[in-house]
Amino acid sequence: EQTLKGKTALVTAAANGIGRASAEALAARGAQVIATDIDGAAVEALAQTSSNVTGYPLDVLDDAAVTALVASVAPVQILLNCAGWVHDGTILDCDSADWDRAFDLNAKATYRITKAVLPGMLDGGSGSIINIASIVSSEKGAPRRFAYGASKAAIIGMTKAIAADFVKDGIRCNAICPGTVQSPSLNERLAATGDFDKALAAFKERQPMGRLGQPEEIADMVCYLAGDLSAFTTGQAFAVDGGWSI
Ligand code: NAD
Structure with a gap:
């Protein structure tokens, strides 16, 4: 098992599910974890469980709050973009507010936070950005996941673009595509x-x-992508989906 000692990780949506399990797993491997969530009380409670975790309220839709948080914490070498939202419905059920919310929370927040964190990674000469997409994306269609699948596909596109632009600067960017996770x-x-x-x-x-799937099974992939074991890997979308996409 690799150590992440000496690295600082910023995690969004860290109060529950995949984000929480990932924050815990990164901390257990020695990273200093900045655990953020719109539910600030929940991440502050999470921080009580490990000396490697600090908790901060953060709404990923709030530009000013993202800028302020990134400016106020230590330089980050690992970024986990985990916040997301499922719109349940076909294109006919999706009004433009649903479309905007799916793209704001799934795609634009990933853009916003990565743009805020990346200059610090470039200054430090290294960084691993991990985006939680979904197997329901450009990888696979599923019923009633129109806006969700489209916005998660955008995350995979962003992942590859960032990987291509910064591959020579010590920055890696990968996506994880979970199947259905508890x-x-x-x-x-x-x-x-x-x-x-x-x-x-x-x-x-x-x-x-x-x-x-269990959130911990996605967190293991997060830790792999966060550290040096995956040093030769960038721009990829990793399915962790119980075989859904076979
Ligand atoms: P979850 O949906 O149960 O928890 C999400 C967390 O996000 C909550 O703690 C919530 O407070 C926080 N959150 C909501 N809006 C926010 C905002 N504006 N700013 C900051 N935090 C906010 O967790 P999950 O199901 O593990 O999902 C996490 C990610 O994994 C999402 O991007 C989701 O699309 C993706 N995913 C989940 C599954 C699954 O089956 N659970 C499958 C594929 C992908």
Whole structure:
């Protein structure tokens, strides 16, 4: 197992699910973790559990708050863009406010935070940017994931563009494409269907492994991409999806 000692990691949406598991895993491997979430109390509570974690409230949609936070913390060598939002519906269900929200939270926030953090990485001569996309993106279509899939595909495009632009500067940028992963917002989506058990069974069935992923299984890939074990790897989209995309 690699050590991330001496590196500082900024994580968005670190209060729950994949972001939380990743913040914990990065800290366990020795990184200093700046755990941010719109739910500031939850990341401050997370910070109480590890001396390697500090918690800050951060709404990734707030330009000024992103700039202020990045200016106030130590230079970052690892950035995990994890905040995201699922719009449930086809193109016919997607009004322009839904489209804007999907692109604001999934794509534009990734652009905004990366742009704020990258100059510090360039000054330091190294950085690993990890974007949480989804297997539902340019990798695969899924029913009722129109705005979600389009905005997650944008993340993969951004990932490759950033990787290409900064490959000679010691910066790597990769995306992770999870399948269906157990998380609080997944539970809300299952409950919103009106029949939690039936929806859960359907989600499990589309995973060839017959089970949902656990956030820790995505966090392991985050840690791999964060550190030197993946030093020869950039611009890629890694499926961690229980075989959904086979
Ligand atoms: P989650 O959706 O359960 O938790 C998301 C966190 O984001 C919450 O703590 C919430 O407070 C925070 N958040 C919401 N709006 C925010 C904002 N404006 N600014 C900052 N934080 C905000 O977590 P999850 O399901 O693990 O999803 C995390 C990421 O993984 C998302 O980008 C999601 O699209 C992606 N993903 C999830 C799955 C899945 O099945 N769970 C699959 C593929 C991709």
